[in-house]
Amino acid sequence: MSAVASGFELDARWRLHPQVALRPEPFGALLYHFGTRKLSFLKNKKMVSLVQSLPEHPDARAACLAADVDDSNSSIYVRALATLAQSHMLVRDE
Known part of the structure; x- marks a missing residue:
């Protein structure tokens, strides 16, 4: 699993x-940013679990592995995480 061209840092x-x-919604979840007033949709429950579990893991790579995101489908999830980071829904936890 590698960070795709999006530049998302899996090791952060x-x-x-x-x-x-x-x-949470039946299709996945809604994310709402009260500062920017942006709305994002998470369209599957695995992505919801992944996003919710990020703070519990030392980095995004470990969170992906714990969510059973493997090399065969990792680019989809890493791209989604990158989009959430670019829209300021996700921030680095320093």
Whole structure:
């Protein structure tokens, strides 16, 4: 599993931005950023679990492995994480 061209750092620790709320839905979840007023959709439950578990792991790579994201489908999930980071839904947890 490698960071795709998105530039997302798999070896960094990530978490939801403090101004982001996650609301579970039957299709996955909604993320709402109260600062930017952006809305994002997580379209499957594995992605929801992955995002929710990020703070529990030393880095995003470990969170992906714990969520059973393997090399065959990692690019989809890493790209989604990168998009969430670019939209400030996710921030590095220093």
